[in-house]
Amino acid sequence: MRALVVGAGAVGTKVSQQLLSSNTVDKILLRDVSTEKLGLASKVLGNRVEVEHFPFSKNMDADIVIIASPRGTQLEVVRQAISLRRPTVVVSDGLSETVSILNLEKEAFELGVPVVVGTGFAPGLSCVLASYGKTLLEEIEEIHVSKMGTGGPSCALVHHRALSRVSFGWRDDKWYKRFGGSGRELLWFPEPVGPQDCYHAALSDPILLHNAFPEVSRISAKMAATRRDRFTAFFPMLTPPHTEGGIGAIRVELRGIKNGIQENIILGVSEYPALAAASVTALTAEYILKQKINLSHMSTLGLIVEAPEFLSELSKRSIVVEIFEGDKKTA
Structure with missing residues (x-):
């Protein structure tokens, strides 16, 4: 399995580490506009990560898309992931962008795409x-x-x-x-x-x-x-x-x-x-990939997991x- 992680910052890099260490995925495709961040992340993650520099491919060749990029960049990525029918996890915490992402609920429902919004420390x-x-x-x-x-x-x-x-x-x-x-x-x-x-x-x-x-x-x-x-x-x-x-x-x-x-x-x-945001996000992605979450639309984390088990x-x-x-x- 492959995971596309958008954002090579503190959260995105730690999400990638956890997914690889648990062997949930075989490979990480890591995207970021910063060459420096990608270079640092590739040193930490080793040869199981493939970095992608800007401009990015319109393809999202992955089993799941994890969005941990800065505020203002997430909405278009979510829209693209939904159009390609890729399961998506969003670490959104900006107010206005979160509202805009939730407005894509109809598109996700019509295409049957699982999208989990807000998987960080708070919200998440x-x-x-x-x-x-x-x-x-x-x-x-x-x-x-x-x-x-x-x-x-x-x-x-x-x-x-x-x-x-x-x-x-x-x-x-x-x-x-x-x-x-x-x-x-x-x-x-x-x-x-x-x-x-x-x-x-x-x-x-x-x-x-x-x-x-x-x-x-x-x-x-x-x-x-x-x-x-x-x-x-x-x-x-x-x-x-x-x-x-x-x-x-x-x-x-x-x-x-x-x-x-x-x-x-x-x-x-x-x-x-x-670290907490990465742990919540990685675990959510694992639940989706292992089909422990039965989801075919957009939702928030509190609605779709059994809290005691999670x-x-x-x-x-x-x-x-x-x-x-x-x-x-x-x-």
């Missing part, structure tokens, strides 16, 4: 945690996601801009807007991240969570930021981001009913965001879920 793992939390409650009324940290430079740029743009949330059957950088809230993440000030931001998590859980009355997403982050969000990034950021975390809080009383459940994961598989890759009290769970 956050959606699976929400799905798992749902099994612990009789009824979910609210889902609130928070995230801290970034993967590679492209992810850092998305987060930098998110604080200066409009945030969307779901409340009482309608979308509401908040200014990015507003709504300060001190939230606790799993160690070693700990407490962080979090703010509204232009994140795609509410869009994907509402798609998966339309019955939930309130959905929101915030991201951790410093005063400097909020101030500089309105300006271009003056300092180039690191190749890969430090330890990050996600936190998913569910509020609902259990045994007739109100109950809150908080789940979280701390890990390097690029989280158990992730724990084998050192992605461990924690409950608010601090007890580690492998779900």
Whole structure:
């Protein structure tokens, strides 16, 4: 089997490593506009990777397409993959582009193409945690996601801009807007991240969570930021981001009913965001290739996997879920 991985950054390279090390695929076809990134990735991945420089072939000679390229480049790749009827996994986290990709749902359905949208740290793992939390409650009324940290430079740029743009949330059957950088809230993440000030931001998590859980009355997403982050969000990034950021975390809080009383459940994961995103994406691709997911249309991760099993598989890759009290769970 062959996998086409679009994007040779921090996430794309790690996805390729995991697919090759698990022998899920025999070969990786790696595309990127950066010659430097392709050169570095080929040294890491060895002779089972074939690099493709820009301009790219219109063919996608692969059993699955994995899109881990920067914001603004993913929509056309998804459209092309659907037209060629290639199963597709998208690590999308940009708000506007995620909405545009979801608008291709009709084309994917008509051609019977499996497309999974949002398979990163958040969105992605956050959606699976929400799905798992749902099994612990009789009824979910609210889902609130928070995230801290970034993967590679492209992810850092998305987060930098998110604080200066409009945030969307779901409340009482309608979308509401908040200014990015507003709504300060001190939230606790799993160690070693700990407490962080979090703010509204232009994140795609509410869009994907509402798609998966339309019955939930309130959905929101915030991201951790410093005063400097909020101030500089309105300006271009003056300092180039690191190749890969430090330890990050996600936190998913569910509020609902259990045994007739109100109950809150908080789940979280701390890990390097690029590694976590790659693990979620690679495992999703493996599920599709091994036909553990019966999918012939576009969907989000929280709708198509059995959360306890998926989280158990992730724990084998050192992605461990924690409950608010601090007890580690492998779900």
